[in-house]
Amino acid sequence: MNQIADILKLAREAQQQQVDAVLATVVRTEGSAYRRAGAMMLICEDGRSVGMISGGCLEPHIIKRAFWLTRDGANVQVTKRVTTSNMLKMVMCERAYQKRVLTLIEVVIIRAQDNKYDEQDIDLDELNFGLGCNGRVHVLFERLATAMSLLNVISQVGSLSSQRQLICSTIHFNTQHNPNSELQIGVRLNLNNYIKSGKLTAIDANNSDKVVSNASSTVIHAIESLSDISFSIKMLSTLSKMTMTMTIPTEWLIQRLQPQIRLLICGAGNDVMPLVTMAKMQDWHVTVVDSRAQYATQRRFPQADSVMVLALDDSDTLLKLSKNAAIALMSHSLSQDRARLGVLLEHANHYKYLGQLGPRYRTERLIEEISTRLTNPASLNLGIKKLHYPIGYKLGGDGPEALALGIMAQVNAVVHNQNLSTENSDTHLSNTNFTTLFSTHIDSIETTATSARAAINLS
Incomplete structure (x- = not known):
C-alpha cells in the first residue's frame, strides 16, 4: 500500500480502539523541501505513526509535540531550516495570537554560541539527519476527530469506479489573524458542490456536507474564484502562467481527490x-x-x-x-x-x-x-x-x-499528464489517490503550470 492507504488503515484502527491521533498535513512549502504540499502523517497517542512530511528530520520533533500543539484545536506550524557552517541546535519559537486557535512554531537552526535558548530535548544526530534542504514547510495539525472528515472523503473517492473527482479546499492560515473571521483554520469546503449547485458547504466530521449559512459576500467571492481555478485545471497543459489578485489575505490549500489507478x-x-x-x-x-x-x-x-x-x-x-x-x-x-x-x-x-x-x-x-x-x-x-x-x-x-x-x-x-521529455525537469510525479494541485496566497497569486497534473509551485 502507499502512504495514503496506510494512513487510512491506521486511522480506522485508532477509531475502533478509541486511540486519539493527530493528522499532520503539509499545506505549503517555500524553497527546497523533501515533500510537497499535500503530504500527510498520522501520529497516534500510543506511539504508532505512519506517513512522512519530510526526509526524516522533522518527524521526531513533530511526533513529540503534535498533541500539545493541538490541545486547543487546529494548528499551523512553520518549520524553517537554515543552512549554516555550525549547525548545532534547533529552536522552537512560539508566537500565539489571542482569541484565535492558532500557534505559529518557527523552527530555526542557530549556532551553538547563541545560548539564549534552552537546549533540552535536542538530539544532534537526529537533528542532522536529512538537513540541507534550506526551505520552509507549513504544516497543519488536526486531531483525528476533525481530520476524519477528509480521510472519509478520500476513502470514498478511492472506491469510486466511475473515476469521478471531488475537489475540496482547506483553509489553513489567515494572515490578518482576525479572531472573527468566518474562515477558521482546518475548515474544508466542497468546491464541487458550489460548482454544481451554487451552495457553499463545509465537510464536517460526520462526512456530510453542511451548508455554510450567512457567508459574507467577501467569502463567497473567494470561493467563486477558487472554484473557477479548480474548474479550469484541465486547461493548465496549455497555460504557461496564471496570475490573480484579490483583497482577502487568506491562504488556501486546494486538493483534488481521485480514485486509485x-x-x-x-x-x-x-x-x-x-x-x-x-x-x-x-x-x-x-x-x-x-x-x-x-x-x-x-x-x-x-x-x-x-x-x-x-x-x-x-x-x-x-x-x-x-x-x-x-x-x-x-x-x-x-x-x-x-x-x-x-x-x-x-x-x-x-x-x-x-x-x-x-x-x-x-x-x-x-x-x-x-x-x-x-x-x-x-x-x-x-x-x-x-x-x-x-x-x-x-x-x-x-x-x-x-x-x-x-x-x-x-x-x-x-x-497524471506528465511530460517527461524535458531533461532535468522539476516536475514531481504523483501516484496516489490524493493530489495537491496548488497552494495559493489569495492576495497575490502567481503560479506556473508545467502540465495539467503537475504540482504548481508558488513563486
Missing part, C-alpha cells in the same frame, strides 16, 4: 507477476484477464484484486473492465492481442492508457490486420495515436522486473 492486464504469463506486485505497492486496483483458464488463476496472482478468464469474443466485459483504466496488453498471443486491440482501438475515449507489448513491427501488423476488417478504418486513428508500443519506458536493465518498472513509470506519467 485501475490497471487492466490482458495476459497472464509469468512476466505479468512483477507488474502486479509493483502496481499493488502503489495501491493500484489490478485486474488480470486471459482467455486461457490454466493461466488466469488467483493462485498465480494472489495480490491481484481480480483474476478472470475472459473469452476473446466477450467485448462487453472487456469494455466494462477497461472503463477509465490503464490497459496493458501482454498476452504474447497474436489471437488474443488481435481481439483485445481491435475492440479497444475503436473506443479510444473509454480508457486512460493503452500499451501493447512486443516489437513495433508486430503491433503495426496487428493494426493493419484489424483495419482491413473494418468498413471505416479511420475509426482507429484516435486509438492508434493513444496507443503506446512497445509498451513502457526503456529505463535500462533486463527481464520482467525491468519491463514492469518501465510500464509503471509510463502509466503513471500518462495518467
Whole structure:
C-alpha cells in the first residue's frame, strides 16, 4: 500500500480502539523541501505513526509535540531550516495570537554560541539527519476527530469506479489573524458542490456536507474564484502562467481527490507477476484477464484484486473492465492481442492508457490486420495515436522486473499528464489517490503550470 492507504488503515484502527491521533498535513512549502504540499502523517497517542512530511528530520520533533500543539484545536506550524557552517541546535519559537486557535512554531537552526535558548530535548544526530534542504514547510495539525472528515472523503473517492473527482479546499492560515473571521483554520469546503449547485458547504466530521449559512459576500467571492481555478485545471497543459489578485489575505490549500489507478492486464504469463506486485505497492486496483483458464488463476496472482478468464469474443466485459483504466496488453498471443486491440482501438475515449507489448513491427501488423476488417478504418486513428508500443519506458536493465518498472513509470506519467521529455525537469510525479494541485496566497497569486497534473509551485 502507499502512504495514503496506510494512513487510512491506521486511522480506522485508532477509531475502533478509541486511540486519539493527530493528522499532520503539509499545506505549503517555500524553497527546497523533501515533500510537497499535500503530504500527510498520522501520529497516534500510543506511539504508532505512519506517513512522512519530510526526509526524516522533522518527524521526531513533530511526533513529540503534535498533541500539545493541538490541545486547543487546529494548528499551523512553520518549520524553517537554515543552512549554516555550525549547525548545532534547533529552536522552537512560539508566537500565539489571542482569541484565535492558532500557534505559529518557527523552527530555526542557530549556532551553538547563541545560548539564549534552552537546549533540552535536542538530539544532534537526529537533528542532522536529512538537513540541507534550506526551505520552509507549513504544516497543519488536526486531531483525528476533525481530520476524519477528509480521510472519509478520500476513502470514498478511492472506491469510486466511475473515476469521478471531488475537489475540496482547506483553509489553513489567515494572515490578518482576525479572531472573527468566518474562515477558521482546518475548515474544508466542497468546491464541487458550489460548482454544481451554487451552495457553499463545509465537510464536517460526520462526512456530510453542511451548508455554510450567512457567508459574507467577501467569502463567497473567494470561493467563486477558487472554484473557477479548480474548474479550469484541465486547461493548465496549455497555460504557461496564471496570475490573480484579490483583497482577502487568506491562504488556501486546494486538493483534488481521485480514485486509485485501475490497471487492466490482458495476459497472464509469468512476466505479468512483477507488474502486479509493483502496481499493488502503489495501491493500484489490478485486474488480470486471459482467455486461457490454466493461466488466469488467483493462485498465480494472489495480490491481484481480480483474476478472470475472459473469452476473446466477450467485448462487453472487456469494455466494462477497461472503463477509465490503464490497459496493458501482454498476452504474447497474436489471437488474443488481435481481439483485445481491435475492440479497444475503436473506443479510444473509454480508457486512460493503452500499451501493447512486443516489437513495433508486430503491433503495426496487428493494426493493419484489424483495419482491413473494418468498413471505416479511420475509426482507429484516435486509438492508434493513444496507443503506446512497445509498451513502457526503456529505463535500462533486463527481464520482467525491468519491463514492469518501465510500464509503471509510463502509466503513471500518462495518467497524471506528465511530460517527461524535458531533461532535468522539476516536475514531481504523483501516484496516489490524493493530489495537491496548488497552494495559493489569495492576495497575490502567481503560479506556473508545467502540465495539467503537475504540482504548481508558488513563486
